[in-house]
Amino acid sequence: MAESALTNRHDDFPKWYQDVVAKAELADNGPVRGTMVIRPYGYAIWERIQSEIDVRIKAAGAENAYFPIFIPESYLSREAEHVEGFSPELAVVTHAGGEKLTEPVVVRPTSETVIGEFMAKWVHSHRDLPLLLNQWANVVRWEMRPRVFLRSSEFLWQEGHTAHATHEDAAAYARQIHYDVYHDFIRNVLAVPVYLGMKTQSERFAGATNTMTCEGMMGDGKALQMATSHELGQNFAKAFDITFQTEDGQSAHCFTTSWGASTRLIGGLIMAHGDDDGLVVPPRLAPLQVVVLPVRDDPEVMSAVRQIADDLRRAGVRVKVDQARGSFGRRVTDWEIKGVPVRCEVGPRDLAEGKVTIARRDSGEKVPVPLDAVVSTVHDTLETQQREILSRAETRLAERTVDVTTIAEASAAAKEGFARVSFDVLRGEGEAQLRTEAITVRCLQRADGSMPDRDDEPGLVAIVGRSY
Amino acid sequence: MAESALTNRHDDFPKWYQDVVAKAELADNGPVRGTMVIRPYGYAIWERIQSEIDVRIKAAGAENAYFPIFIPESYLSREAEHVEGFSPELAVVTHAGGEKLTEPVVVRPTSETVIGEFMAKWVHSHRDLPLLLNQWANVVRWEMRPRVFLRSSEFLWQEGHTAHATHEDAAAYARQIHYDVYHDFIRNVLAVPVYLGMKTQSERFAGATNTMTCEGMMGDGKALQMATSHELGQNFAKAFDITFQTEDGQSAHCFTTSWGASTRLIGGLIMAHGDDDGLVVPPRLAPLQVVVLPVRDDPEVMSAVRQIADDLRRAGVRVKVDQARGSFGRRVTDWEIKGVPVRCEVGPRDLAEGKVTIARRDSGEKVPVPLDAVVSTVHDTLETQQREILSRAETRLAERTVDVTTIAEASAAAKEGFARVSFDVLRGEGEAQLRTEAITVRCLQRADGSMPDRDDEPGLVAIVGRSY
Numbered sequence: 023m024a025e026s027a028l029t030n031r032h033d034d035f036p037k038w039y040q041d042v043v044a045k046a047e048l049a050d051n052g053p054v055r056g057t058m059v060i061r062p063y064g065y066a067i068w069e070r071i072q073s074e075i076d077v078r079i080k081a082a083g084a085e086n087a088y089f090p091i092f093i094p095e096s097y098l099s100r101e102a103e104h105v106e107g108f109s110p111e112l113a114v115v116t117h118a119g120g121e122k123l124t125e126p127v128v129v130r131p132t133s134e135t136v137i138g139e140f141m142a143k144w145v146h147s148h149r150d151l152p153l154l155l156n157q158w159a160n161v162v163r164w165e166m167r168p169r170v171f172l173r174s175s176e177f178l179w180q181e182g183h184t185a186h187a188t189h190e191d192a193a194a195y196a197r198q199i200h201y202d203v204y205h206d207f208i209r210n211v212l213a214v215p216v217y218l219g220m221k222t223q224s225e226r227f228a229g230a231t232n233t234m235t236c237e238g239m240m241g242d243g244k245a246l247q248m249a250t251s252h253e254l255g256q257n258f259a260k261a262f263d264i265t266f267q268t269e270d271g272q273s274a275h276c277f278t279t280s281w282g283a284s285t286r287l288i289g290g291l292i293m294a295h296g297d298d299d300g301l302v303v304p305p306r307l308a309p310l311q312v313v314v315l316p317v318r319d320d321p322e323v324m325s326a327v328r329q330i331a332d333d334l335r336r337a338g339v340r341v342k343v344d345q346a347r348g349s350f351g352r353r354v355t356d357w358e359i360k361g362v363p364v365r366c367e368v369g370p371r372d373l374a375e376g377k378v379t380i381a382r383r384d385s386g387e388k389v390p391v392p393l394d395a396v397v398s399t400v401h402d403t404l405e406t407q408q409r410e411i412l413s414r415a416e417t418r419l420a421e422r423t424v425d426v427t428t429i430a431e432a433s434a435a436a437k438e439g440f441a442r443v444s445f446d447v448l449r450g451e452g453e454a455q456l457r458t459e460a461i462t463v464r465c466l467q468r469a470d471g472s473m474p475d476r477d478d479e480p481g482l483v484a485i486v487g488r489s490y
Numbered sequence: 491m492a493e494s495a496l497t498n499r500h501d502d503f504p505k506w507y508q509d510v511v512a513k514a515e516l517a518d519n520g521p522v523r524g525t526m527v528i529r530p531y532g533y534a535i536w537e538r539i540q541s542e543i544d545v546r547i548k549a550a551g552a553e554n555a556y557f558p559i560f561i562p563e564s565y566l567s568r569e570a571e572h573v574e575g576f577s578p579e580l581a582v583v584t585h586a587g588g589e590k591l592t593e594p595v596v597v598r599p600t601s602e603t604v605i606g607e608f609m610a611k612w613v614h615s616h617r618d619l620p621l622l623l624n625q626w627a628n629v630v631r632w633e634m635r636p637r638v639f640l641r642s643s644e645f646l647w648q649e650g651h652t653a654h655a656t657h658e659d660a661a662a663y664a665r666q667i668h669y670d671v672y673h674d675f676i677r678n679v680l681a682v683p684v685y686l687g688m689k690t691q692s693e694r695f696a697g698a699t700n701t702m703t704c705e706g707m708m709g710d711g712k713a714l715q716m717a718t719s720h721e722l723g724q725n726f727a728k729a730f731d732i733t734f735q736t737e738d739g740q741s742a743h744c745f746t747t748s749w750g751a752s753t754r755l756i757g758g759l760i761m762a763h764g765d766d767d768g769l770v771v772p773p774r775l776a777p778l779q780v781v782v783l784p785v786r787d788d789p790e791v792m793s794a795v796r797q798i799a800d801d802l803r804r805a806g807v808r809v810k811v812d813q814a815r816g817s818f819g820r821r822v823t824d825w826e827i828k829g830v831p832v833r834c835e836v837g838p839r840d841l842a843e844g845k846v847t848i849a850r851r852d853s854g855e856k857v858p859v860p861l862d863a864v865v866s867t868v869h870d871t872l873e874t875q876q877r878e879i880l881s882r883a884e885t886r887l888a889e890r891t892v893d894v895t896t897i898a899e900a901s902a903a904a905k906e907g908f909a910r911v912s913f914d915v916l917r918g919e920g921e922a923q924l925r926t927e928a929i930t931v932r933c934l935q936r937a938d939g940s941m942p943d944r945d946d947e948p949g950l951v952a953i954v955g956r957s958y
Contacts, residue, residue: 050611057560059557060555085530092525092581118582120577139521143518164586165587166587
């Protein structure tokens with residue numbers, strides 16, 4: 023099947039996004055409204071995201087576990103803000119095993135409640151704390167306006183849930199996850215620079231006392247919330263009776279946290295780095311870093327191709343051999359749409375001179391390289407490309423974040439990117455006024471860009487923008 | 491909390507099983523009937539199972555993908571046997587997003603139908619075949635008599651789904667998965683010897699033309715079906731219109747397969763190798779191969795413990811340091827219940843002589859070892875233990891499989907283990923007669939133990955027994 027060209031990114035960003043999702047074979051819409059089918063190449067990217075995040079979560083001391091997808095409806099009601107936040111999005115099982123259930127069960131939209139129930143069983147003494155859990159799972163939040171990866175009725179994610187003896191310990195751990203897991207992965211692997219900050223009260227997770235966020239800027243200047251970490255205070259500990267005996271023998275409620283990142287990150291990858299030729303995958307993330315591409319299916323060429331692929335594989339590069347089906351030009355286009363960082367093109371004329379061509383996905387740069395320098399050149403190209411993809415995204419973020427002093431200016435700036443404005447300007451009615459224009463406070467920061475401890479600190483600045 | 495001793499395995503095998511699940515901290519029952527909470531140590535075992543099976547599936551050429559958990563109710567009805575088989579076990583979502591759904595959706599009990607729908611979209615030509623997919627997911631089958639890991643209303647598994655141009659190619663691939671993925675993993679990692687064979691018509695997967703199984707023998711002589719691979723003929727291809735253009739330009743239906751293994755394997759691990767002291771985990775599977783155990787919390791001892799753990803970790807061993815909280819005897823018992831293959835016990839007296847004690851979980855054998863021989867001794871002990879755990883299970887399987895010639899003898903033999911009987915004895919009413927005693931044909935084999943191609947081949951033998 024011939025694929026038509028992609029929609030131009032500047033003409034119609036949402037249509038371009040859909041085209042990339044379809045033509046890079048990342049995902050399809052599922053048969054039930056709002057669900058998605060993640061195709062092998064999209065899932066390979068998710069497996070890379072999982073593996074990079076999982077190793078960081080384990081390094082932070084949390085252990086993986088698995089809790090049931092079905093939660094008794096009554097659990098959600100125990101935390102008042104939580105049930106209010108999630109009720110409109112719930113999917114409810116009313117019949118099972120051929121019978122009507124006596125109590126309907128909800129399909130988890132998130133697992134604070136059911137995990138809270140078990141934390142209460144497992145935590146007895148201060149010696150059992152901190153309890154640091156994480157799960158990789160699917161969750162369901164019924165979406166009225168679904169978009170693949172960005173807002174789907176079912177999505178995949180990790181959700182961490184921890185219990186601590188003190189507020190200080192909980193706050194420190196939520197920050198450790200936010201910086202050492204999320205920020206480190208998003209910046210250094212996904213190559214997306216983000217604003218780290220605190221959500222305003224109206225944007226907090228339902229039931230949290232503090233929500234911290236990583237806000238990235240997409241190619242169209244809109245914001246994407248890429249991962250969040252919540253301090254839950256004692257709200258869930260009180261609702262589920264998560265108590266422990268302190269060192270001096272008193273009974274006390276725990277302080278809990280939760281934190282999550284999802285398949286939405288794939289949407290962020292597409293929109294942060296993609297261009298008019300399709301996806302651009304940063305090398306450290308890429309499930310496929312190099313494709314070795316024979317110009318034509320010729321025995322000598324194929325033998326060189328296999329040799330180069332073996333050499334790269336031995337050097338630790340994630341590599342694939344293109345099988346030379348169809349025209350060379352068409353195959354180049356397909357690998358470009360998939361955003362594979364490096365193409366190593368091998369043709370008989372180059373081979374006769376002992377050379378191949380190394381092509382870089384992001385810049386389009388192509389250089390002839392002697393056969394014995396392929397591995398080192400590929401290595402350098404991958405490093406350079408990772409650095410420059412991040413650097414371009416940093417430039418965009420800096421150029422399209424504008425310091426303003428009024429709500430009108432903030433509103434104007436949010437047409438192209440973000441505005442940075444004193445939070446004092448937005449207290450009272452300002453935040454609600456911006457929301458009527460679909461502009462929200464993405465996060466609050468101190469003037470030096472650092473994370474606030476409280477939203478009533480003096481001198482806070484708000485980063486505002488439109489968002490996905 | 492003090493743990494009481496485990497129930498004796500020979501006195502009450504089901505109670506012993508429950509005790510091991512609870513005291514090794516593998517799992518808890520979830521709040522919704524039949525669901526389970528997999529605790530960190532149980533989940534770490536599952537992650538090892540996943541990783542070993544996943545690498546074999548990828549080596550067999552299949553790619554991971556993800557399909558939605560919600561399936562329109564109408565999809566299941568398209569394959570008559572399939573809907574009949576699964577209807578009694580379905581969980582049904584009737585309300586979502588605050589509204590009654592126009593068409594109820596079922597929570598997937600397995601994904602042949604929804605994957606069939608997408609195979610039909612993706613397959614056009616013989617060049618698109620074979621299409622080799624796998625997904626790691628949760629599925630729901632409402633259980634009337636749930637048991638953690640063995641029969642739970644929600645469980646975790648992988649399900650492979652493939653489409654092929656010919657019956658021969660589909661049959662060969664289903665066998666490749668059965669031998670190179672399932673049998674290789676179950677025998678060489680899980681250390682469980684199994685009978686490989688074909689299910690009778692009445693035991694086939696709903697919608698399959700052939701189901702192949704790996705049947706293991708548990709400690710009480712009952713069978714556990716550990717993994718199955720199905721040939722689905724053209725049943726699902728016809729129901730979902732999965733067609734392709736052949737090399738000579740005709741349109742033809744594909745032949746499909748499916749194959750799965752689940753968290754039930756953790757139940758198999760417990761029941762195949764466990765003893766009166768708890769779980770016994772084969773070293774190649776063990777998430778934790780060695781625990782280094784200080785006799786007491788003494789600076790010199792702890793320093794040696796950390797050094798030994800570092801040395802083992804560098805040698806590629808999965809190792810953990812015991813934190814010396816509580817009595818030494820109690821800590822030994824806890825690690826035994828968890829089935830960690832090797833304990834390296836470090837005390838001040840042994841250390842003064844330059845020695846530590848290496849203790850083997852399965853045999854209980856303990857030997858003093860000079861410090862500079864710890865790594866090599868641990869390495870040898872892990873190898874020996876893996877071999878001998880398999881060997882003991884093989885002996886049991888051989889000793890408790892009895893050749894018989896009548897249904898009465900088969901019934902008597904199934905009290906202690908398996909019976910091997912000519913399938914001719916069971917054709918007609920024999921199989922149904924055994925089923926009234928809860929005895930089933932676990933699989934059919936040729937007389938030489940090999941896999942039959944059809945159930946009407948002459949000379950087949952049936953392995954019969956009670957089962958989980």
